[in-house]
Amino acid sequence: MNKLIIESGASKSDWLFFNNQEELLLQSEGYNPCSDPIQNKGLIIPEGFNNTHDIQDIYFYGAGVNSSKIVQELTEELKQLFPNQKRIEIYDDMIACGRALSDGRISVISILGTGCNSALFDGEKIVKTVPSLGYLFNESGSGFSIGAEVIKSFFYGYMPESDREKFIKAYGDDLGQVLGLIYQSDKPNSTISKFAEFLIDTKPEYKDYILEKIFSSFIEEKVKRIQRDNNFKLNFVGSIAYHYQDVLSMVCRMHGYEVDKILKSPITELKNYHLKHAE
Secondary structure, X not given: OOEEEEEEOOOEEEEEEEOOOOEEEEEEEOOOOOOOOOOOOOOOOOOOOOOOOOOOEEEEEEOOOOOHHHHHHHHHHHHHHOOOOOEEEEEEHHHHXXXXXXXXXXXEEEEEOOOEEEEEEOOOOEEEEOOOOOHHHOOOOOHHHHHHHHHHHXXXXXXXXXXXXXXXXXHOOOHHHHHHHHHOOOOHHHHHHHHHHHHHHOOHHHHHHHHHXXXXXXXXXXXXXXOOOOOOOEEEEOHHHHHOHHHHHHHHXXXXXXXXXXXXXXXXXXXXHHXXXXX
8 A cells, every 4th residue: 555654844844655565755845834824835746756656545744733724724735636545644743753752652752943842742642732833933942043043143243253254154244135035035934944054063162052052941941841850751853953962962961851862854753653553
């Protein structure tokens, strides 16, 4: 039986097609139905994907799946893209995170990518969470919040000189030019989030200062409101958690938490989950 898993975030979407004989993983532009309404854009099938496959089962996991209206719109969109489907299941990104990380056990799960969120997952469902208010609220821990801090550190004057030179080489030093890049973007959240990548090659003391500040706020805002007694280890999915896992793990320990798993993407573990739970 041909199956398709779509795991969609603000910056990218992973499309995994598989059956008993083959597997194909491709990426397309990210899609968030809350900030990118279907009527304005819609899902984009990745280049190289053979849409002639007779796909029976479709599992969509995505950021911004936060209402029955969005679920219905996504269902109709998928029916149009794949008219021969027999099953469509749609879940938010925290369910993807839980299924990829928990091994069916109760655990604290978090997404740190372009956006961020945390929840207590009982092995099957979310039992407690802090609502994600989106990038306009600059939620700490996200790539958006890190990218915004990088930009502010340059223009407010507290970026080290050697790193300022790197910033100018990469983006220029004209305030209007940098702000124009952001405000004229179709996805300002993703555009700002890309500035988080700048930290990878910066001085450790500067990088650690920014990340410790952001990750500590994340622990206070998202994790401690779910569990204060440190009963469960923390598990993470997302590019920010993956690329900056050393600092993230250190900050978690500073706050009395242990880290268990960190995955860059949940897509492979989601495949394993659906194989295990196949009817």
